[in-house]
């Protein structure tokens with residue numbers, strides 16, 4: 001995507017963590033390194049929703065670590081998985097993504113209200129080879145909207161496992177219609193061959209960033225969805241200041 005680039009697939013990745021729900025809200029506090037805090041303008045907290053086995057965890061691993069996990073890593077142990085990565089949406093403007101994976105809770109639809117409420121948006125993922133996972137997309141969307149209220153969530157609809165074209169059960173056009181009816185973009189991805197994985201997250205990040213810039217999404221105390229980063233002051237050396245002064249035309 002023009003103007004959008006990831007900042008090193010691995011460099012900002014914090015080690016994957018599996019935490020009990022109670023600890024989840026405290027994850028961000030006090031954990032930023034000074035280096036990390038100085039290089040992003042906003043932090044967006046995003047969630048990944050969809051039926052079990054559609055490939056949510058693999059998508060997150062691919063995006064944050066640049067690899068497709070083997071069977072051991074895709075074991076859906078119940079808990080909360082936390083991922084992190086920076087994306088550069090404009091030259092020099094980086095956004096830190098805090099990415100939350102349901103890690104098995106989706107199996108029992110036991111996702112907590114705060115999981116939705118403290119997010120600004122996410123990916124709604126179905127498996128293009130699994131018709132029922134697509135049929136459940138509206139349920140996931142309704143559930144997310146209900147729990148997030150009064151906050152708005154920004155979603156992108158993701159048809160995953162597009163490397164399995166021969167086993168496709170959901171026509172692209174049908175998915176595009178649903179996305180359009182719900183005011184979302186649609187994108188097809190594969191964590192296996194890395195198709196559109198970057199794009200799915202950067203499209204979502206850009207959509208949210210535009211809404212933040214327009215003031216349609218605002219930061220609020222006690223809400224984790226969007227946080228402001230630290231923008232360092234530019235301190236010029238005396239030589240630089242002098243040369244800047246030379247350029248002044250007034």
Ligand SMILES: Nc1nc2c(ncn2[C@@H]2O[C@H](COP(=O)(O)OP(=O)(O)O)[C@@H](O)[C@H]2O)c(=O)[nH]1
Nearest residue numbers: 052053054055056057058074076161190191192
């Ligand atoms: N062919 C293919 N298989 C995938 C892809 N992504 C995930 N899988 C497989 O789908 C299964 C479920 O993946 P997982 O990420 O655990 O799904 P989750 O339950 O939604 O988190 C695993 O066997 C993965 O290897 C993909 O892009 N292509």
Ligand SMILES: [Mg+2]
Nearest residue numbers: 057076103104
């Ligand atoms: Mg999973």
